[in-house]
Amino acid sequence: MSIQKRIQEQLNKREQQGNLRRLKPEREGADFFSNDYLGLAQSPALARVVAERYSALEKPRMGATGSRLLSGNSALAMRLEQKLARVFEAEAALLFNSGYVANMALIASLAQKGDLILYDELVHASLREGYRLSFADRKAFLHNNLSDLEQKLQSARQTHAAGCVFVITESVYSMDGDNAVLADMVDLCNRYGAYLLIDEAHSTGIFGQNGNGLACELGLQQHFLARVYTFGKAIGAHGACIVGKQWLIDYLVNFGRPFIYSTAMPDHTLVSIDAAFDYIGQHPELNMQLRQVIALYHELAAELRLPEGVQLICNQSPIQALVVPGNDRCKALADSLMQQKCLALPILAPTVPAGAERLRICLHAFNTAEEINRLVAQIARFFA
Known part of the structure; x- marks a missing residue:
């Protein structure tokens, strides 16, 4: 054929x-x-702010010219990452070109052979792409079903005792708009020694102080190994970031292939993200x-x-x-x-x-x- x-x-x-x-x-x-x-x-008002900030750059670039590890890095990008780390109450942040790329990079690089990924059955396609690219085993648990998740965590103690167990959830699910049961999920993961990863795509800008997401609103931010925030929804721009400990960010810079091999975001996008968070705080x-x-x-x-x-x-x-x-x-x-x-x-x-x-x-x-x-x-x- x-x-x-x-x-x-x-x-x-x-x-x-x-x-x-x-x-x-x-x-x-x-x-x-x-x-x-x-x-x-x-928003015309936000667009004017972005235009003013972009035109005020000493050497604005239409394109980043390369990946962050080659010619694409800038003081502008590094300052924005420091700001995002403060906004999301984390030790460090790393920018990505989209939420899809961030989720894919995070899961594919973290989960190794011998590990187990437990994911809510309704997680986004980008999270599924990440676990397909990893060498870890994977199992779905019923949507927001803590009993099913606990049963699988108990089983993992025997089947993956030598590896790491990762639990993947979203804060707000994109099809029904319902929230994850984050507090109970944190308790379960702490009890069984599992690492919790969260995609905050649809809570960014909507929940929390100045739009820093549902995990922060609930005071649970420090219980997640990594949190992913995207800027193409309520923030009105493009791109994403992963936040967590500095050692996690260092690891992603070295092993997150979509980060390593992608041309960085242009200056105008970085300015737009920066201005949008200020605008939310002011309005x-x-x-x-x-x-x-x-x-x-x-x-x-x-x-x-x-x-x-x-x-x-x-x-x-x-x-x-x-x-x-x-x-x-x-x-x-x-x-x-x-x-x-x-x-x-x-x-x-x-x-x-x-x-x-x-x-x-x-x-x-x-x-x-x-x-x-x-x-x-x-x-x-x-x-x-």
Whole structure:
């Protein structure tokens, strides 16, 4: 079989299943689908601050020109890492080009042959990519199920006594928007001597003091071997960082292949990240507005009358979900919302398991009461 024929068959199968992915042009309407939770990616005020700081650099560079270990390092990057370490209450921080790359580098370099990785069954694809690249054994535990996690930790005492055991979780899960049970998870890992790793992608900027994440908000930050924070969501920029002890950062500089062999982020991105954290600290009203939007959505959505099998999932994070089983039905709901200028995208199998297809509703500080009312009213009409 030719490679073209094999690829075409795979694409045809996806199309028949109703889940063929396509790039789509920019759409107009109320934003209920982006990760720009605080509106910083489109903030003219923040953009002006970034422009001023960038133009004030002594020698601004359009590109980093190389990896951090070659020509891509700068005083700007090192100062930002020091600042991020303070923000996230850690000993040290290391910048990465994206959260995907950071997660992949962290897990693939830390976990060795003879080790065991225990991961929540709903963790992000980037975390899965990391454990696939490692030589460690791996097992999933049921989502937020402490009994299942403890059972696997007990078993690991016999099966991997000579190795390290890593437990991987997220603070806020990207599909349902629910929080991990962090305090109990910390207790379990401390009791069994396991190392806890956390992806704070969807809590960065939203939880904690000046947006330093859920672990910091709960006062648990020192119990994690490593924490990953990303800047392409509520921070409105791009990139990510890993924080932890200095020895961990030194190790990643030497053994984190995606860090070693990637061109560094450009100066403009570094300035954008730096300015965004200052802006969040100066504008606490953004998070207050976001909380008000979430509360209004919960109030209105509680009145929805949904058919059997359709499940409303409400959370205190910006991510809400409406489980609508079946790719076709879920897409039909999204299309009906789009006609009313409400942009909420369907999440289809195989991104989620078949039967768990859902509308992922992202709320933002800039969503108006009229937009929330229109969104919920159209959902009600669709199921009437």
